[in-house]
Amino acid sequence: MTTFHTRYEALSYAWGDTQSTKPILLDGFLVQVTDNLESALRQLRRGSQPVRLWVDAICINQKDLEEKQCQVRHMGKIYERAQRVIAWLGEAADGSDAAMDALASIGESAYRLGFQAGCDEAIAQKWSRINIDKQVLEDVINDPLVELYHRLRGEAGVNTPLVSLSVVQILNRSWWRRLWVIQEAVLACDLVFVCGNRQVAGDHFAAVEGACQSLSRAFQLRRVLLGAVHATPAYDLNVIEFIAKAVPLLRIRKAVRKKSSLLGNMSLADILHFVSVFGPPFEATDPRDNIFAIMWMASDVHKLEIRPDYRATCQEVYVHTTMRLLLQGHLKVLAFCQFPHALRGLPTWVADWSRTLLAPLQPRDRFYKTGHAQAAPSAHQYVLDFLQRGDDWTLRLAGAKLSNICSLAQTWNELNYIRRKYRGNKYRLEKKSRRWFQNLLTFVELSRDELPHRRNLCRADRSAIASALVRTSCADQEYVITTNTIERMATNSISNYSAAILNDEPRQLSRLEQYLQAVQFISRNRRPFFTDSGQLGLGPSCVQIDDILVLVLGADMPYILREGEDGKYRLVGECYVDGIMDGQALDDATFECFPIV
8 A cells, every 4th residue: 555545444453363364355365364354244234335444464475574574664544544444353252242332332431531541539429428428419319420430330220331241341351452553553644443343533432541540530539538448439449440451452542643631742762651551461473573663653653763674683672772862862662671671682771662661750841831741862971972882782871870779578469450459358458568568667677677887867866767768669750630730649658657557557557548559669679778878668579688769860760780691781670769869869970881781
């Protein structure tokens, strides 16, 4: 396809088992296609009317590397300029007809109420007070928001409730996990989901997701109002939260298409961040597609000068992509260098994009009160150069050595998505969190005994220690309250934490639900440590004693390096160190060159 003047539709689907095929007749020739594609083509026929449909497995010779490489460059435009993109979820099964009908009906109502834009804080506030505040209930009794509220909850007597196992099974279908569908769905001007003979408009599906986000937020607010004991909802909260969180590509679609949003004009670094951290484990037959399948959504793809090249090895693709990102000032990609690598042969300063990654300790570039991320700085002052010897690459960065790691606590991995698991024990999140903080407090007390001559936290009183634990456990992250208001997450949590842990009042933890959820997300699979200058920090689980804490010039976070016998350094990962995150370490910093292999 060389021009886009012809009106056509494009198919987005999961290939399925390539060894299980069926024949179709194409231009008088029998061609084998996968079972899932054959069923899609059969379902999408329109009687005697012709259907002009673009299908990658048919329109691209997958065995011709040169043709595939050429066509991949046009994939973004193909889906962007299609009259409609059809997301084929598969044949009807497991109650999918009822699930699609519920999604279509509720989605239409949610769309009319504007939920396609995402979570609505004002509506969440109103929903949180239904059946609590009599005046609120009387004010909204005839409001269509009330009907949507009850339908989302699946309460008795309500037609077409959303909550059902069949809806969850729709979201568990293989289409949602295929890497290439992200680009196909995000760039589509008109997206429609089809399952069997049922369909849901893409904007309506997005509105359901936005309404579910609002409902989850409403019950979070309700638990704050009433306390965790009295505010447990009667319906299956896990299903609602699953729906609200399990469709990340719809959020990427909103962000890319809404240029004025906080995440508008997403860079490749932003998209890699979102897909690697917040999405399900996306599947790709070729690990190089972890770059090639999503790069065309990025606003800076042409500036980065990255081109799909299937003649290059996966290691070469990842190294080249990381180099281009670093040279454009995206030092935050170093935060994705997490270990162990699933792909062998990568330098430690190159992320392995074929594995699921932890969220960085700071989720984006520095935020300002405008609500927009700061533009990437010029890289020449930070990245000194790259050196190559054979297949080995060395990155040279400017940095200042601050201290060494001298004491380690246990890695916290107990709260691995605990909210999806707990049933019948509504205090499990609080109990696990309390145990974490008590262990961390014990670690600090032991370090005080072992390092009595040290400065900073080892010499602090219990109130200062409590404040440091609250900040460190969430990496003192900022979050956006409104487009003009940004607040640090720990600010309003220190007093409640002190009462819960230091004064043995565990019920106070129920007031910290949003903070504790952030802690389980940020601290998971990370390890607290002390430096030899008496500073408490949070770093990768693979950190070791005698590792070096380095302030990398231009980076948002400090990094931990490990010196090898060859005099070169291995990147261990980013870290948070309490007491230096607001620039305090810059005053006495002496910068030098660190060669990282």
